[in-house]
Amino acid sequence: MSGDWENAYQQSLHCIRCGYCQPTCPTYVISGMEDSVARGRNFIARLCYEKETDISRQYKDMIFECLLCGACKDNCAPAVKTPQIMMATRAEYIKKMGQPQLQRFVFRELLPNPERFSRLMKIASFGKRSGLSGLAQALRVFGWFGKGIATMEGLVKHLPKKFFRERLTELKPRSTGSDIKIGYFVGCGINYAFPDVGLATVELLNKNSYPVEVLNNLCCGLPAAGYGDLEAARNLAKQNIEIMEKSGADIIISECGSCSSYLSEYDHLFNDENLWADRATRFSKKVYDINQFLDQFQTQREFKTSQQIRVSYHDPCHLSHYLKITNEPRQLIKQIDGVVFEELPEANWCCGGAGTYNIAHHDISIKILRRKIENLDRTEASLLLSSCPGCLVQLSYGVRKFNKPVVVKHIVQLLNETISE
Ligand code: SF4
Ligand code: SF4
Missing domain, CATH: 3.40.50 (Rossmann fold)
Structure with missing residues (x-):
């Protein structure tokens, strides 16, 4: 038995089943189902550990539909690390039930080999710019990827020519x-x-x-x-x-x-x-x-926009729930002369991007994204900043999908554009 699995089990025992995680969990708020919240997920992990043979396909959705956003930890008195428990449970799942070949190839052959990965991304970038990927999709050339390839195509508007x-x-x-x-x-x-x-x-x-x-x-x-x-x-x-x-x-x-x-x-x-x-x-x-x-360490503190601009900020889950970095980006934005900062309601609520969650669980992801965009509407901001490329993809997709006249950027882009040299 792996140390990860044993640690996850010990961690799951800290759950006192109070249910305070319910209102913080995006997947629970959407479904209202006990198996979509930290309490239920931790219970499943415990069950899988105690009855080893039980980790089977019937639990797959419960285990893999967690966003790993970490929001549940914020309301959890014993601070149960549900995302870590879920990752270890997934590891146990693929050990027993197998891992999709393509996924294994990406994680073990492509990611450790940047030259190979870059070549593949070049082909994807060329396909995207030339329209060939749309054609290939229509002809079902990539049918073996499943419907995820079509979803991926819609999510990303551009892929750059040069990396x-x-x-x-x-x-x-x-x-x-x-x-x-x-x-x-x-x-x-x-x-x-x-x-x-x-x-x-x-x-x-x-x-x-x-x-x-x-x-x-x-x-x-x-x-x-x-x-x-x-x-x-x-x-x-x-x-x-x-x-x-x-x-x-x-x-x-x-x-x-x-x-x-x-x-x-x-x-x-x-x-x-x-x-x-x-x-x-x-x-x-x-x-x-x-x-x-x-x-902490910026030496240049003069920033100015060419005209007044209404700006809001979305907290990436890993920054807010994991690293607790929430004040810093707001301070950096507010120091810019010409920025009118408007707090985004539920700014630390996941955008639904969650890595490739928006591809693997597109329908749930869209429901979560809709809530984010409705909150964005309330700010009347014309510029939405964030600090994670995964969020930038999802938020850009959201403003396109729901026809919002909002530009999405990374916070460093605005700082770099407005800094006085
Ligand atoms: S808030 Fe924490 S302790 Fe309470 S049910 Fe959720 S995970 Fe368990
Ligand atoms: S990590 Fe996010 S999606 Fe998963 S149980 Fe916690 S709040 Fe819910």
């Missing part, structure tokens, strides 16, 4: 006075979908006098862990730790809320491997989310 790592030469050299050696961790979403956000991050840090080394990191591992492939996640984590150690970076910065959060938790991944646990702890201590870093 972030191919655009580094566009960065203007700037004199940077600080001695702090920053290693910039490039998330997959930033590299392949939002290269402008990556460029804005590096520029913004440079304008604050910090030199930046772009790390040759791999995926942080969260997508694999989210589907229960903890072994693939650990392999990626080990390689990232080695890359960081070789770089000699004093701190590691990411502007992807999911990466920041998962990198900060690497130390929990190696409970069964002491040597790696120590290295992971040293690694995790160096991780800063960009909001946290700028809030």
Whole structure:
């Protein structure tokens, strides 16, 4: 029996079945079903552990429909780590019931091999820009992917021609006075979908006098862990730790809320491997989310928009529920002269993106997104900021789908556009 599974079981025993997680859980609020809330999910995990043979397909939806958003922890007196319990339960599920071949290939062959992954993303990007992917879809060329491929196609409007790592030469050299050696961790979403956000991050840090080394990191591992492939996640984590150690970076910065959060938790991944646990702890201590870093260490504090703009902010789950970073982004936005900040009702309510949840569980995801967009309407904002590429994809899709005249951006983009040099 794995240490992850044993730890998850012990954790699930802390649930006192009070039910206070119900109003905080997006999937429960939609379905009203006990198997869609932390209490029910923890009960299922416990049942699966105690009666090993019971972990079967009948529990699949209960186990995999959790968003892993972490909102339940906020209202939970014993602070039960339901997302971690769910990830370990998923790991146990795929161990017993098998993992889809394609998923295994992505997590174990593509993500650890950036050249191969990039080649595939180039094909996807070309297909998207040329319209060939739409044609292939119509002809059912990718029928073996299931209906998820059609959903994915609709979610992403553009894929860039050039990825972030191919655009580094566009960065203007700037004199940077600080001695702090920053290693910039490039998330997959930033590299392949939002290269402008990556460029804005590096520029913004440079304008604050910090030199930046772009790390040759791999995926942080969260997508694999989210589907229960903890072994693939650990392999990626080990390689990232080695890359960081070789770089000699004093701190590691990411502007992807999911990466920041998962990198900060690497130390929990190696409970069964002491040597790696120590290295992971040293690694995790160096991780800063960009909001946290700028809030504490920005040297440039003059920001001004060309005209007054009404702005709101959506909290990514991994920043708000996991890392508890909520004040920092708001402070950074409010310091900009010309911004009228309007608080988004239920700002820390998941947007329904949750990695690839919007593909795997599209119908539930849309119901969650609708609530977010209704709240956005109340702000009358013309610019919605967030701090995670997964949220940017989902929120951009939401404003398109529900025809809202709102621009969606990453917070670093607005800061970089308005900073005075
Ligand atoms: S709030 Fe926490 S302790 Fe109470 S039922 Fe939910 S998970 Fe269990
Ligand atoms: S992690 Fe989110 S979706 Fe899962 S049980 Fe907790 S609140 Fe509900």
